[in-house]
Amino acid sequence: MKENLAKTYSPLEIEAKWYPLWEEKGWFKPEVHPEGEPFCIVMPPPNVTGQLHMGHALDYTTQDILTRWRRMQGRRALWLPGTDHAGISTQAKVTESLAKEGLCKDDLGREAFLERTWEWKEKHHGRITHQLRQLGSSCDWSRERFTLDQGCSEAVNEVFVRLYEKGLIYRGSYLVNWCSKCQTNISDIEVEHKEQAGHLWHLRYPFADGSGFITVATSRPETILGDVAVAVHPDDQRYSGLIGKKLILPLVNREMELITDNYVDPAFGTGAVKITPGHDPNDFEVGLRHNLPQITVIGKNGTMTAAAGKYAGMTAAECRKRILEDFSILDLLAETEERPHNVGECYRCGTAVEPLISPQWFVKMAPLAGPAIEAAKSGDIKFIPERFAKVYLGWMENIRDWCISRQLWWGHRIPVWYCGDCGRVICQKAAPDSCPKCSSTKLEQDPDVLDTWFSSGLWPFSTLGWPGETTDLNDFYPTNVLVTARDIIFFWVARMIFSGLEFMGQKPFHHTFIHGLLLDAGGQKMSKSLGNGIDPIEIIDQVGADSLRFMLVTGSAPDSDIRFREERLEGARNFLNKLWNASRFTLMNLEDFSCGGEEEPELADIWIEERLRQAAASANAALEKYELGEAARALYEFVWDEFCDWYVELAKIRLYKGSPKQRYTAQSVLVRVLTGALQLLHPFIPFITEDLWQHLPHQGETIMLAEYPLGKGEPQLQAQGMELLKDIIRSARNLRAEMNVPPGKEAELVLMADPQFFPLFEQGQSYLNALCQAVCSWSEVYIPDQAVSAHVRGVDIFLPLKGLIDLEKEQARLEKEIKKAAGERQRLAAKLSNQGFLAKAPAEIVAKEREKEEEYGAKERALMERLAMLQGT
């Protein structure tokens, strides 16, 4: 026997102990079960310079539960960990730290800056992986990857070159989303649209011939400096005679034409739109259709360019103010209207995004989207919950080309070189020595790097060794399930799907399990800017990882968001404490115990083992459907409501007063059932279950065994008898409580029932005596002197209380009970006299209802009889 358990559950002590051992013994490597069927999850890589937040905690807990569960079933389970270099985010952090030293990245130069960023990465990498360990993540660290490591970089270059050669990557000058703070462009989905209060200004543009004005409406007057035309709808009668007329752009005196384009909505504003191809996505398109010039008046740093003439050098905001003043002076400001409008912001820093024209690299999406759409439509890739398939499809079906270049230094550099002599563009995996066309050695690599998600999209296969042909790739691709939150379906899930299909010829995963988002106690999304985030590490330091994990997966449906509430954390902690104490109780009674003796099972033993089998079946069935909360709840209820509240109490009878064989049987069942519960709970709360398991007697060397073997439902009849005994015990306790019988006082308990019940009472007599604190007897006929009574499923329960009964109170209580029973009986009778019900409901339902009606009828009669007797005395 091991040392006794501490009196109180102290998570911090036990949690520190186990992870190093698990890791040391290699339990998390798939080779633990070399013959098993493979199971694989690739971890959504956290930002290497970030730290664990509550969303990660839920995400990784979910993955860990699935992985541990499969591993315990004997699967060759691999949870592959890794981190993401997180281009923009990491570069911004390093830039920030430089700023504190009064430096900017250009002071260092590209090479030194990257060196520094790698140092930064190394420093933070340890923190995030330590946090993952603290959480209990059972991933295989020997296979850990990083999106910028050599293998992943090879995969990136391979993919880029293949797409380029296939004509699916192109470079061109287009209007992109420019973040002046991050100093890079970002893709369309990285722009967050927020509604802001704003204005719509109506401005008059004079006709060149002096014949009056046309009025346009704009929310961004500073962009008028880049106007090249005014457009109206071709069918708009108001302007039909004016098409083709020349206009003069005020302040700039540029001559422009009034053109027509279907894009214009005649019902909006004045029906006339100023066209600014350099700074508006729609106008950019209009400009292309009409061969209009593109004028850039706002620069990359957010100030007006030389093209803005006298406004050059001003910030856009200053310029707007000045332009409005100038229009006003010229009496060309017709109207100022209050109007909210959408402002695009950089998802990372919140800076307003400016549409700017610049040369960028793009991936042509249409050919890649086709198979990716088909995979989800055919159900080859299944989304859980299913509705997310529609979200995914909606995006994929309307996809636009993906801008993949970023004006950053930290990332995968675009594998393209330009010849300084002949201008040849060379795209290949490794740096060329000379230009293949003119042999020049004046080659310069494209300065940009790729969007971080370009490499993340390859994660399910790049981490398994692609483009090499590895055993891991062969074994584990396609992976089983991808677990993530809905906010990165477009960023990541979609890109992995089309990348996997294109380069592996196979989907990257069978299932996509989308879990909820973590909200604060008030229901708001946790975020840095709101400052309402709760640090999971702080919580782990307070109550342990097990409590946090259990809290995160219980009490919420698969597709709903989760509010983080302290009470629920306490609830989880209390449950673990309960488990701890039940184990402590068991261990305290095992001094003379060793496995392998002969047992003499009785009713309670058969019942609890049957209940364990049922709990195991429910938990496993729920996990198969990704209903983690449901699985955890089934186990919680089993441990607390069945094992602790009933079985432990029933076992005490034999532990304390039984024969050696009876005591041994109770010990065996306690150990066996507790062991089974620990196994089932292990995926959810690995630390405490491991610790308790180590204290319990068991055979074999394995730390954790496979799932509890499911037996046959044979002993069900016996178990039903136990349920009746439980009901009788509850009723008797209820009577005691209502009659204020002091807790310690032994009472008398008489059961009146058909003799068919007597063998059950015989088996359960010690239970009845102990749990009701009574001396229990039974007979077919019993005429009580003074007693309170109840009725449960054919059994009359009497608690004789000579001289203690308040007659009026007992009468009132009986009347209330009778009324309740009568109500139920009448409800059922009405149902059973309904011809439609009898004719159409399934026979078993009808039979069940009839049985219940009889039961309530019997109860009603028994109680009325008792009431009559009471009134007679």
Next chain:
RNA sequence: GGGCGAUUAGCUCAGUUGGGAGAGCGCCUGCCUUACAAGCAGGAUGUCGGCAGUUCAAGUCUGUCAUCGCCCACCA
């Protein structure tokens, strides 16, 4: 403008093939009963958002309205 989700006890939420409304917390009563007061025994509490429909039967399916939330969208 489109789409999706939510609405169940005082609070937070379960309720997955339609068949007697549940949990945790809180509240009330009584207990420090040698596993656990982070506990034990008992108790009270609901027109399952409104209306209409399908059905023998609706928290569960359909329609509609209301409120809240999220996502997508090029209306200057």
